[in-house]
Amino acid sequence: MSSPRLILVHEPEKACLERLLADGHAPERAAEIASYLAQSTDLAHEFGALASAFGRRGLGFAAVELDDAADMLAKADLAATLVWTLTDGIAYFRGGAAPALARLNGLKTIGADDSLFALCQDKFRSGAVLGALGLPVPQAGLARNGQWLVEPPVSAAGWFVKPNRLGAKIGIWPDSRCGDLGHALELSRRVFAAYRDDVVVQPYVAGRNARASLLGLRPDTGVEALGVAFVESGGDFQTMEDSLALYGETGEAAKAAGKYAEPLLLPVAESQPVADAKVRAIAERLMSGLGLRDVFSIDLRVEPDDTVHLIEFEVCPGLPCFDFRAYCRSQWGLGLADAMAETAANRITARTVAS
Template sequence: MARPELILAYEPVAACESRLLAEGYSAAATAEIASYLAQSTDLAPEFDAIADACGRRGIRFVPVELDAARSVLAARNPGHCLVWTLTDGIAYFRGSAIPALARLGGHPVLGSDDAVFALCQDKFRSGAVLGALGMPVPNAGLCRDGAWIPAPPPAPLGYFVKPNRLGAKIGIWPDSRCQDLAEAEALSRRVFAAYRDDVVVQPYVPGRDVRASFLAVDPLADVERLGIFFVDSGGDFQTMADSLALYGDTGAAARASNTYAEPELIPVARSQPVADRRIREIASQLMRGLGLRDVFSMDFRVEADDTVHLIEFEVCPGLPCFDFRGYCLREWGLGLADAMAETAACRFAC
């Protein structure tokens, strides 16, 4: 009988860069956009460790670049494999096609429904759906090259501006928190010129950044296995420069020169147990109502009075990132390679 296979599909940075340059993006914008795929760069040196961890559990590990995924899946027996999507995207990146491709071939997938992969990459639309589900999301506007589609509500504390399809960090500058709509329009024009993207304009919400991570190593795991941590990076919000310093080639260079510094992970329950419980309730609602499962992350702002603001969710969290590694170790007592292998082994056992 053939050994079961864990197929990890990912989009490499170089492939994305080549495509964006061919589409006319500037070299600077291309480098920033493609850096969001840094987890594929960061995880590649650990493929041998993941293969070893899988091998000890009777599983063959097969990392597959995105452009080869169609032929690889076509040659696989759906009854003997499990597909795990490492990098997603619907605009600048293409990884969200993998769950749909797997479904087309009848291959089982680890993670949420393929529709959710596309939804979470459009921050305005996902925010609208989250609002309809009663989630505590800031009421956002959408602006395209300075033109409103619609405008956001009044905001006494000003606004926060971010690209709509590039996540919460890409292209965000230190002045991305602004005071009025005229400044937001100007930021929209800057983003459109650099990235050809709309911007989500949200009322600024105070508080500390919180990351909630989830991996169902045990298929029966529920929100009690969610890891909820303050992520204090030293600033009010993380900029593009902050993100680049942590991941990919820049992060590797910082580690080599001993200048790498990770934000501290502090359990929310330690100081704000009420907020911790509220976040678990939100995650439970989204697992039931939105179809989040297996592996995901959520970003929040939490105020001192335990007010919780849901900012966004991701179905392809950065597995090799410091926060997800910390979660696997603290919650499951496993390094990343063993956590991935054990998750796959439990699925095959089921």
């Protein structure tokens, strides 16, 4: 048997951009879409640190681009290899293929199984599943290029319109919260023209934005290790412009210009312990009923009366992003590289003991 190692599969922004341009997407829109893969760009700067952190634990580390993953995984030693997929995707991005390839080749993985990689990227379908599990997710309508596929529920507070498969919770434009369904259909036309995507139209829910993060440093890690924080960015919701300013090359440019400002993270338990407990119960249900494990994040809205709305789950949280780094420091007392390496080492040790 060869020495144990982890293979980190990632899809680079550049490869995605070139593919989108070849498919006829406008250059500016293609660049915006590819920007969602900025964590691959950001983490690439730390591959050396990751290799060192893994080496200190007697493990090898290999970062492989998605286009090269099929060959590498087919040749990997089954008994000595773990696969960690950095980026998901079933539409614009293709990272969801990596855990499926791992399963095809009989390799063990860190993270959810490939079925959840597909589900989380389709917000309308995932919302239906989450609702069936009894979780507090807003009901949704679905529109395509100005036509209703499913009409949304009535909402006295108005509606929130977001792409169904592109990114996650962002509204793209500042008017993504709207007061009439005619405007929602107009937004669906704009999204379809720009990104070729449907839109999810949900009743607007009030409250503060919150994120719950989990890294299962040990195989038996549960919701006691969940980090639950308000994310205070100064706005009600994130737009495409806001997202671009935080990550990847655009984020680096903002830092160089002195315009980079990370949102403030505030522990929910300090001001709303009841809401914190509700979030942990939601996470436990997602782990037991849906199959989330090892590493994931949840986005929520929390109202002053402790009402919690589940907005989405992510099987590939932005590992190099400010919030996940902060979680690794506060929960585990480790930087990102050591937290990832320790997670992998503990799973390999558990497999060795079990065998």
